Structures are given as structure tokens and as C-alpha cells.
Amino acid sequence: MSVFLTTILTFFQSYGYPALWVSIFIAAVGVPLPVALVLLAAGAFAGLGDFNVFLLALVSITASVAGDTVGYLVGRKWGSRALDWLGRSRFGTRLFSPRAIVRSREEFNRRGGWAVFLTRFLVAALGGITNLIAGSELFPFRTFLACDIAGEVIGAVLPLSLGYAFGTSWEDVGDIFSQFSLLFLALLVAMLLFVRLLRYLRFARSIKRMEAARDIPATKSASRISPTHVSHLSHPSHAPHAPHAPHPSINPMIDPPTPSSGPLPGQ
Amino acid sequence: MTEKTVNTRAKLFGTGFLLCIAVGVTIFCGYQTYQAIQTFQKNHNLAVSGDVRTIRSWMTIPFIARVYHVPETYLYGALHINNAPSTRRDSLNTLAIHYNRPVNALIAQVQQVILAYRKQHPYHSSTLALRDRSPPTSRRMAE
Numbered sequence: 001m002s003v004f005l006t007t008i009l010t011f012f013q014s015y016g017y018p019a020l021w022v023s024i025f026i027a028a029v030g031v032p033l034p035v036a037l038v039l040l041a042a043g044a045f046a047g048l049g050d051f052n053v054f055l056l057a058l059v060s061i062t063a064s065v066a067g068d069t070v071g072y073l074v075g076r077k078w079g080s081r082a083l084d085w086l087g088r089s090r091f092g093t094r095l096f097s098p099r100a101i102v103r104s105r106e107e108f109n110r111r112g113g114w115a116v117f118l119t120r121f122l123v124a125a126l127g128g129i130t131n132l133i134a135g136s137e138l139f140p141f142r143t144f145l146a147c148d149i150a151g152e153v154i155g156a157v158l159p160l161s162l163g164y165a166f167g168t169s170w171e172d173v174g175d176i177f178s179q180f181s182l183l184f185l186a187l188l189v190a191m192l193l194f195v196r197l198l199r200y201l202r203f204a205r206s207i208k209r210m211e212a213a214r215d216i217p218a219t220k221s222a223s224r225i226s227p228t229h230v231s232h233l234s235h236p237s238h239a240p241h242a243p244h245a246p247h248p249s250i251n252p253m254i255d256p257p258t259p260s261s262g263p264l265p266g267q
Numbered sequence: 268m269t270e271k272t273v274n275t276r277a278k279l280f281g282t283g284f285l286l287c288i289a290v291g292v293t294i295f296c297g298y299q300t301y302q303a304i305q306t307f308q309k310n311h312n313l314a315v316s317g318d319v320r321t322i323r324s325w326m327t328i329p330f331i332a333r334v335y336h337v338p339e340t341y342l343y344g345a346l347h348i349n350n351a352p353s354t355r356r357d358s359l360n361t362l363a364i365h366y367n368r369p370v371n372a373l374i375a376q377v378q379q380v381i382l383a384y385r386k387q388h389p390y391h392s393s394t395l396a397l398r399d400r401s402p403p404t405s406r407r408m409a410e
Contacts, residue, residue: 010357167334169321173307175306175307183293187293197286200278200279204275
């Protein structure tokens, strides 16, 4: 058991609900504390009658929502300024292109709700940083709050009920929790890479097709040119009469079609 | 071969390489999760059967008393710990610091005390162990 966990549990056992509220609030603001394990332990204590499980859930949800809101507001106040500065300054534009910052904002506005919701219970380690990003990306506060509360309800009820049900084995349940969280993260990354790989493959194929389309008319036209034509062409006086020499920029067969898949992946 | 093709091919190989690593990590995490589930099953069975090896430093004396079915007063007396309201919420870890004892030694002492109590009261321990399988609320009511 880590020193952090032992300290928080001792604090919780000595001071009860206020200690739990403070620990969860600090963790929700962004300090990496093993709060899921504390909730599992709290559930185990509640199972033996030391604490009220409903009160524990209420304390946990209010503390985490308050902490998340503070994280969001910090991100909104200073994070968005930092992002604006990054977009304008020479140092920032070297690190991230302004286009990338705009795109990340658009992307977060589109899918940020899911990120907020899932990081409350499934990948809790990324919760604090997600709050800061949500604030700095100027994600709508109402949507943030709705997703946050929905996620935190699951994030509080799940470990509390598991701790309540399995009592003394809460540490092992916590191990399963953290391992499953890592597994989910690894699976997500693998899926994203797989999708990206498919896109690249499709793009590579379209390039190959374009190159093939460029090569075929060129060889055809080359085969149509007879030796006499070649002799004509080789003579500078006959050059204007070169019959079938196609100009790449005006021949529709040679002009490469733009890929239907849109812009280059990863650009 | 155009520059675009070379660029795409490099990206393709890079992504493929990263995907291989990600798949490897996923398999490793899956195996770790499976092992964690197995450890949980083993330890939970031990805890349900009242095995004293499952005593941990975060447990308080009242918690141990209820889980392992030993009277609190007996535990406090055998461990020479003052049964005051202030120490009731102290974990074994805190008690060990308070009484200047190593935590592992205190845990071992608690284990010995529980085993000694079970030897002295074989019938009482076995009936309580059977009751342990009932839900906590009914268990509390029965006590």
C-alpha cells in the first residue's frame, strides 16, 4: 500500500466525512491521489457499519464536482490565455501550429463531453488534466457540468458499492480497477492507431492508382510513336509537327485525380 | 517514386510499428487484469473463510473484531492497547506508530490473538464463520 493511501485512510478513519471530502476535492482539482482506492475502502468500512454509504456517495459526488469545477475554471482563466499566447508567440508557433490549436479546439468541442464523462471513472488518472483542457478550450460549462456529474455519479457509486460488497478484499478490487483502466487505455490507443493505419493504407493505394494512371497513358503514347516519328522528332526542324506527344498538364488521362478521401491523413 | 509516396510509406511503417507496440501493451495489460482477477478470487476466498493472513495495516481493531468474529475487548486486552474512543478509529498502522511497535509485528500479534481465541472458543468461531456469509446488515442485527 502506498504512503499516500495509508495517510489518506488514516486521515479518513480519524476525521470521517470532512476528511473524505477534502481528499476527493484535492484529487479532483488535479493532485494525483488514489481516490478510487479510498472510496473502495470507505465502501468496505460502510459495509461493516462504520459509515453511511449514501452519505459517503453524496460527499464523494459533491467533492469531486466541486474540484472538477475549480480545475475547469483554472483552465478557463489561465489555460485559454496560455493557448492564445501559444497561438501568437514565436515560441508557441514553433511547438504547435496555429492550425493545430484551432483544430484541437474544434475537436474538443465536438467530442469533449465523452472525454469528460469517461475520465471520471474509466481513466480517472486523466481527469484533472481533462478539466484543465476543457476550461482552456472554452468548452461550454453547462455541458461540462452535465457530463461531469453523470461521470462522477458512476465514479463514486461504483467503487463504494464494490467496497461495500467485497469488504476486506477492496485492495484486490482496486488492483482489478487500475489494471482494467490501463487495459482500456491501451485498447483505445491500439484502436486509434489501427484506424490511422487503415487511412494511410487507403491513401497509399490511391497514390499507387494515380501513379499507375499516369504511367499507362505515357507508355501507350510512347508505343504509338513510330521510329519515323522518332526520327522526325529528333530533327529540330520537325519538332512542331510531333504528332501525339501529350502535354502532361493538359491531358485529362495523365492529370492525376485528387484523392476522394479528402485531405492527407495526419496533416 | 514521388516524395508523397515516400512520406506516406514512412508514415505507414511508423504507424504499423506503433500499432504493434500498442497491441503488445494491450495483451500485457489483459494478462495483468486476468492475474489481478485471479488474485482477487484467491484472497476473497481466504477473507470469507476468516483466514488471519488477510489482516492488513489499514484495519482498525473494531473492524478486525467484526470481520474475524473476536470480541473487541478481548483484542484490546490481549494486545495491551487502551480501549479509548480516540483509539477506536486508529488503524493498526497508527496504533503501531503510537505504541512504538513495528506494523508487521503488531499484525502478527493480532493474528496470534485471533488464533488463540478460536482455539479457546471453537464452537463460537465456527457459527460466526457461517454467519459471515450472510449480508452485513443481518449480521450486525444478529450480533
